[in-house]
Amino acid sequence: MSIDLKTVKHISKLARISIDDEKANKLKGDLNNIFELIEKLNELNTDNVQALTSIAETTLRFRKDEIKSENIRENILKNSPEENKDFFVVPKVVE
């Protein structure tokens, strides 16, 4: 199979990365080369293989629901691209 330009543009939409036609064409070539490598997996029959879902082979731990950090609002907002008191600011979303 091969990935066409329409698919590249669809994926870029899903990934929220805008690309122009020139970049899309370049990406199309790169992705097709990479998928040529990936398609090698089709040589293998994996019908009776169970997918590996966790490499660590442990069950997730439970922990007590405790508050450990307090008054970190300022820290959380510290790297915000646009400041406005206690909130993150984004372009208007409701007309």
Added chain:
Amino acid sequence: MSDITSQSLFELTSNIKEKKLSSEEITKAFIDRAEKSKKLNVYVTDNFEKAIDQSKKFDSNPNFDLKLPGIPIAVKDLFCTNGVRTTAGSKILNNFVPTYESTVTQNLWSQGAILLGKLNCDEFAMGSSNETSFFGNVQNPVGENLVPGGSSGGSSAAVAANLTPVTIGTDTGGSIRQPASFTGTVGLKPTYGSCSRYGIVAFASSLDQAGPMTKNVRDCSMLLEVISSFDQKDSTSIDYKRNCYSKELSKDIKGKKIGIPKEYRVDNMPDKIEQLWKNGISYAKDCGAEIIDISLPHTNYALPTYYIVAPAEASSNLARYDGVKYGFRSPGQNLIEMYEKTRSEGFGDEVKRRIMIGTYVLSSGYYDAYYLKAQKVRQLIKKDFDDAFSKVDAILTPSTPSSAFKIGEKTNDPVSMYLNDIFTVPINLAGLPGISIPAGKDKNNYPLGLQVIGKPFDEQNILNISYALEDKINFKNDISDWWLSE
């Protein structure tokens, strides 16, 4: 006493404890050398002023019981450091100053180490040559215009060039071991779950591990001992009894069974690599180890599996970079436009490629064909190792299929770049520990490495085998300081 910056971590800690050197002397020596080594481009952000203050503070009230007493250390710029800019080699985090500390770096500071600065790396650790960094490529001290490997390229170059006594990197598909091999240094990727991932900029969460990068195996054992810890803040951190790796380090590997996998003999592999591998095998025999031929039949499928699993996880992990809460933002007319412009301008080409691959393999209608298929093959790869480890204690392979290449040589061909990692990727997929040690040099005098792979949590064993081999190999890097300026 030899020049301060060329000393090993073991020598420096001994000299500090015996009061032959102060932390300030050591810290200043590394800073002086860094000032003359800008051509290598290893630093993204330095912490020199604060480091000198901290070294003076240590000297005024020294605690010699610590494992890294007053030792200055630079770290890969993928570890969040409280109050010190952390970029992950990306424009999108160019202005990011964490308000918290990664567990692994906290472990360093808790044992007395001092932050020298943050080291260059491939953007979000995606690359094998350090050429995808927003902050430019790094020069390999081994030779001019040679890549230092990647993604921990600034780290490997800094250790090889004596700009930090030791460092820590991260390894998702070979990002510690491949650059170690390219620079004639030692790099260890611990078992998945050994070192906390808390505060490390995430790339592929089921594969990422932090690990030590050092001049020799003993230093490697000393540093692993400090950074490996159980951490509640990482849900995949594993609670097990960790060794005192440096205390239990031993060259006695008599009777150890070492497997040699035939699948690691690949087409077009330089004869020199084959020869160094054979040398390694005969050294292991000389040390009393038993050599056993083994097979890891799914080795060839590791790279394609990796290029589904890693980008899939990356596309999810990197969804957080949207210009809203932190990092770079490009303004847009509406929210969606802001997201798209921010991510388009903030990410470099390789990162975008991998996000696109990941988005595609996880998208509706393709999940079973790609992601699920890859998770099944990953199971087969892991089973290969499980089977092998029922017969052997460790596995010996080359670290990389080639030595360091020229800057720019592979940047236009992603697949040829990916092939650098064929010997290292399977180990991440199986969650195993692996170490690369210098094995010798090729015809150009560029270093080549050997990889020792162990059972889960058996870091002590691969350290010991490496320690024994290191002694026999007796590698000398002989780097001329060609890059130094006045």
